[in-house]
Amino acid sequence: GAGVSQSPRYKVAKRGQDVALRCDPISGHVSLFWYQQALGQGPEFLTYFQNEAQLDKSGLPSDRFFAERPEGSVSTLKIQRTQQEDSAVYLCASSLLLQNEKLFFGSGTQLSVL
């Protein structure tokens, strides 16, 4: 596609519900990143993939958060047993080859946990 696509755009979940957020990176991009952005804050790093390999998951806040990219393209961020503090915008970004180079971001998924 022309850009990074994320779905859904908005997600409302009841506390305790599991959610899955999808990211379609730019075709051919090797690196894929997930960030969490709270209102009025900068994006906080969650996890990073190079192709299908998850090379860094140091930013995942708890074991309720899980990300995968099984075929090296589409990625899913799953949050189990959601809690109110999980409410945030979840941003996905991809880059062509090298990490630390220019990132292309999707518009994000705004998650609200009630």
Add this chain to the structure above:
Amino acid sequence: SQQGEEDPQALSIQEGENATMNCSYKTSINNLQWYRQNSGRGLVHLILIRSNEREKHSGRLRVTLDTSKKSSSLLITASRAADTASYFCAIPTRMAGTALIFGKGTTLSVSS
């Protein structure tokens, strides 16, 4: 903290004026990037400056990097209402080959 810190947190100017935002960081870096985020949207890459560069231009944007002071500045000249957005600096993490870390951003408001 590894992340860059932007200053000021908020900036309000009139159209046509210049806007300057600063970013300070604490570790050695190989590059520093600036991004813009319009309300409710994802981030858009503006410019990347490498550690061996001191200044870089892109249209109305000018970025400087002073590695001795561990600081960078973003200058937007002749600002427009459309420049209203949040601006973030981003630096690589300490670990080689991992993600960019973002600061908390500067919120710029340009009024006509």
